Amino acid sequence: MTLNLNEIRKDFPILDRETANGRRVIYLDSTATSQKPVQVIEAMNDYYRRSNANIHRGVHTLAEEATALYEGARERIGAFINAASSREIIYTRNTTESINLVAYSWARANLKAGDLVVLTEMEHHSNLVPWHMLQAERGIELEFIPVSEDGLLDLDAYKLLLERNPKLVSFTHMSNVLGTINPAGEIIKLAHAAGAVTLVDGAQSAPHLAIDVRALDADFYAFSAHKMCGPTGIGVLYGKSALLEAMPPFLGGGDMIKEVKLRSFRANTLPHKFEAGTPAIAEAIGFGAAVDYLNKIGMQKIAEHEHVITEYALERLEEIPGVRLFGPSADKKGGVAAFVLDGIHPHDVAQILDQEGVAVRAGHHCAQPLHEKFGIPATSRASFYLYSTKDEVDQLVNGLYKVKEMFG
Amino acid sequence: MTLNLNEIRKDFPILDRETANGRRVIYLDSTATSQKPVQVIEAMNDYYRRSNANIHRGVHTLAEEATALYEGARERIGAFINAASSREIIYTRNTTESINLVAYSWARANLKAGDLVVLTEMEHHSNLVPWHMLQAERGIELEFIPVSEDGLLDLDAYKLLLERNPKLVSFTHMSNVLGTINPAGEIIKLAHAAGAVTLVDGAQSAPHLAIDVRALDADFYAFSAHKMCGPTGIGVLYGKSALLEAMPPFLGGGDMIKEVKLRSFRANTLPHKFEAGTPAIAEAIGFGAAVDYLNKIGMQKIAEHEHVITEYALERLEEIPGVRLFGPSADKKGGVAAFVLDGIHPHDVAQILDQEGVAVRAGHHCAQPLHEKFGIPATSRASFYLYSTKDEVDQLVNGLYKVKEMFG
Amino acid sequence: MDDLYREVIIEHYKNPSYRGKLDPHDISFADNNPLCGDHIQIDLRVNAEGIVTEAMFDGHGCAISQASADLLMEEIIGKSLDSVKKMNKQDILDLLGIDLGPVRLKCALLSLKVLKAGVYGLGEAGDDLVE
């Protein structure tokens, strides 16, 4: 391991806390939300204690500072994913709102009844429900790239779907259940060749992989700060500027306008056109601090560390009798291990693990159709991040033996 | 003054800071955004350091704690405006998103071409642009309750508009430029008698007045945390549950669903139906801490203190030759003083005041049509909150004499 | 043995007495816990006086949701629909004999929500039914 784990863990105050029954918390739920380093917490603290003011429209010192901090964060977030310009970085609340923005603005302006949108069977609800809503409203059609037994997308089936000339291909870069890292570059290239626009759900990839939206050639890329060491309440929609410029605004209000008359308005330029009202200022600043933090450590190193932990975890979990793991082998996935324990409900698994201090998630992880596909209502899911250790994996495994004993 | 100003000011660390040229900041821009007490900053800090986890779907200790904190804040925010149930409290990003939620969900389900929406001439862009967009999309009609020279709504004209059976009356409870406190109860009663639904823009009233949505009988009431000692990134849409229940969802994704299939979904119950994706968890907790803080001091006392300061400010500003004040007299308004200084652009006023440490806002304050009505592109605006002092008003006045001298 | 998994819960989970379906039935209703996809269906037979004479549940879910459904069936047989309507969160917690955080509470209350929605003849089982 090339990460200095001891140093990193010191940055995350929560990793030191105890749970109710006096155990140190073992946080294996970073796929739901990551923990936050002091550097991020303090950046927001500092903002509120020193520079808090509303942005853009103020000329006083605090407003100038707040604006510079807010826009500075946008620059660094843009650089983090290698956007051509920070004008392509739209602040939203989260990945979900980013996808809805595309569905409300781009899709409602560009899709008509009968137009095809291609999704995958492994999508998070956030990349399903907005399209269900549009289907009900507009009569678009939805098709799904199938997922194989071992958790991979069926690219042959995808190529067949492309023959039907979809208008949009929207897919997750990394599954939050299977961990599968999809070949985004290839999927996008094929989509473009078929004339489709592409939207990448990057909620799980931006935190864990080095992302280059220009190398991927993604048209839209959506992600959330809270999964990548940043605060809640802020996410990003990246979009190619030509697309964003042609899109109608989404939410109306202050800041997104250039001019307002009593009965009409003119929209502002990018990125402000899509940011209505007082934005999540402190949160944008916290997000900026988060990408600084990740950059300092290095996304490559983080990915490598997660790979080592994941490989070890899969190995150890497989040893346990009655464990069924989902998703591909460690070389094709990120730091997620979803599993069921024969005859024991995942909620009970998670609850009993919790009593051992081990925090895993149980449920459908907002991917109900995927679970249905695998014929199960829910899984338990352990997930890893830059601060995860092999020792924590061992505690998970010990906990699972305890679960088996109780329900034995 | 019944507030213990010294004690209160100690709660706001930023009030101690110096601006670039060594002056203590004199923050007279609370209408744009308020400053935050340590109690609020620390509540969020604590959350990130001790309890951070994604909510609702987790069974481990941290997730349980985070969920309890997030939902507990909703209870207290509901109680703060006297909602019948916390199910009627929808978390949004800000007032702007709250109004857009009504425009996208309620209005698109209920309004057709030719239906009338009544607004006022003193609306913030947030309560104009969403309706402009709907007008362009749907062909609804817009009419405006006129504003008199002294900054009051013309209720006779309103009654005439009601004869045209509007479907919605949407108006600001308190103007962010004139400071006018509109007779919301009366406006709503008249609207209901005419069969209209009502939406109150409470961005400026929730921070400064004791609000009772049930006494007002408001159908919808929108407000933002950041203007009332709370964090950025969170606001609320209050709605009567019968209305909210009948409305279609707005954003689609995780958490707002009860069940998702590959090609369809069922929406969740209130309030979750309108909260898609990972919400602003820390911010909701901070908002809860903010209403606790305001409650502890007492909204009645806060309003009285602001009244004393505003009366004093208007008196002192009127003394300055060449100052033109906008809005009604102190007894009809909240803590806002918008003005122009003869022949000097408001930006220059604000900039030179800033060099004296005095932070005021200059511009159209997101109320361009109102400024147009008064025949000016912009005003300077000083605004007050619970931490404002008479001494700060004096420094504002001294600063304005300096401005006059420079441009003399 | 850990508090949350008192033996009674594991016991009712492993060996439920009221698992199954009633056909015919007078009232039947089913719903999911949106948080985990757990599913409960409840069938009732009710006599002319409005007394529950038979009750069965079916579905899948965690020990807490299934045990509380089993305990709930046991509890309501012989009761009037009116008194079923009055049952709330506390009744379930009393049956289980444990304290629960907000998330697990949803598991525990799913069966009561489904039951009351069925008894009231509602289309959906809302949280407000069990507050």
Add this chain to the structure above:
Amino acid sequence: MDDLYREVIIEHYKNPSYRGKLDPHDISFADNNPLCGDHIQIDLRVNAEGIVTEAMFDGHGCAISQASADLLMEEIIGKSLDSVKKMNKQDILDLLGIDLGPVRLKCALLSLKVLKAGVYGLGEAGDDLVE
């Protein structure tokens, strides 16, 4: 005198040399600063070689926006449209001789944005024109 309001700015604001309209003109464009409603219109006369021979601005706004418009008109007369296209933020700051925060920068750059949008024949004056 405070830095930000160097005498040259107050002077150009109070007594601009290039305020007015040109009729006829070869290029005319107007736009607002969305942050404060400031408005600038710029009219140009351009000769056959593409050299700006006359330039005037009109509108209203703060000292910085109006002074920078006046200084900008002075600067471009006699220049080619090609070299106008190359002007950016730094040129304006050099003309003003001061440093500005992000908000006041918008005031200072409004005239250059309007000028360049007009010269390029664009429909809108975007921030990217002056970066």
